Amino acid sequence: MELIIKEGGARLDKALADLTELSRSQANEEIKKGTVLVNGKAAKAKYAVKVGDVISYQVPEEEILEYKAEDIPLDIIYEDEDVAVVNKPQGMVVHPSAGHPSGTLVNALMYHVKDLSSINGVVRPGIVHRIDKDTSGLLMIAKNDTAHNALAAELKDKKSLRKYIAIVHGNLPNDRGMIEAPIGRSEKDRKKQAVTAKGKEAVTRFQVLERFGDYTLVELTLETGRTHQIRVHMAYIGHPVAGDPAYGPRKTLKGEGQFLHAQTLGFTHPSTGEEMAFTAPAPAIFQEILEKLRQKN
Structure with missing residues (x-):
């Protein structure tokens, strides 16, 4: 997924959290993993984004869950x-x-x-x-x-x-x-x-x-x-x-x-x-x- 920064100044982790479904802590984790790139290069969470920066990140694969019937009072x-x-x-x-x-x-x-x-x-x-x-x-x-x-x-x-x-x-x-x-x-x-x-x-x-x-x-x-x-x-x-x-x-x-x-x-x-x-x-x-x-x- 690619995002183009329209308003600069925010930290990379905050900008990513504001523009996606990720929480700030999740954004931090993705940045540490190296799955987040700024203009094609790795960057740190504290990087201050600039107008026009292109942020790309790999959308985490959804966890496949097995849904089971449970004897819960209803x-x-x-x-x-x-x-x-x-x-x-x-x-x-x-x-x-x-x-x-x-x-x-x-x-x-x-x-x-x-x-x-x-x-x-x-x-x-x-x-x-x-x-x-x-x-x-x-x-x-x-x-x-x-x-x-x-x-x-x-x-x-x-x-x-x-x-x-x-x-x-x-x-x-x-x-x-x-x-x-x-x-x-x-x-x-x-x-x-x-x-x-x-x-x-x-x-x-x-x-x-x-x-x-x-x-x-x-x-x-x-x-x-x-x-x-x-x-x-x-x-x-x-x-x-x-x-x-x-x-x-x-x-x-x-x-x-x-x-x-x-x-x-x-x-x-x-x-x-x-x-x-x-x-x-x-x-x-x-x-x-x-x-x-x-x-x-």
Whole structure:
């Protein structure tokens, strides 16, 4: 892969991390291995890149993983021949990756659900949409390719119902509203998303459920499904999700990650055409914190 530097001054390792999917430490490792060249020659990590420099590096080969069914407890809310609805616990990754080869929702699905759609290959069998590792709640699972195509099309057409509840910082000035701001990869931190003019359309509706002074319980409805959409949008309007390690403040509610739960999921059944809707209670830690906030007010 070749990259042309458009803005000089940064160290080589930082420039490489900013322009690729590599972390800075990974970029450093690649530079040490000699797989990174500047204008055809090896350079050190501290080299200050110049405008017009051509950086070339060998894209690391993806680790080939063997995905296995694992007997992990799974809360299956609904299941038939075409679809399943599961309540993903907080802390569980949706599908395997180099950093998470096991213990994921997919590993559990392979054990508990006999058939899964093959559209997303062996990495994400049955997975129509995702939620973050530390976000809990409902996900629809496709058990065959026909169902998968129908559910994915409904998501794309913004016809599916996806409602979340979240505890956010501060006291929102309005009881309800709509956040319409494009989301894309952050130019400052490649591992984060941000509201940016170069991003894709993103729309989130919110409604206040309870107010606690320093915190607010809100219901959020997704009209689009961008990566980290709710977390980015709420931070953008100055009310980040409590417990969010990436987009929120350090001083926040203590939990196991962001207080965000996919509570309601609705879709049209791909075979029967029936309108289906499901709800799942928030995790115990979420409910405990809510009770503590209520007792203070």
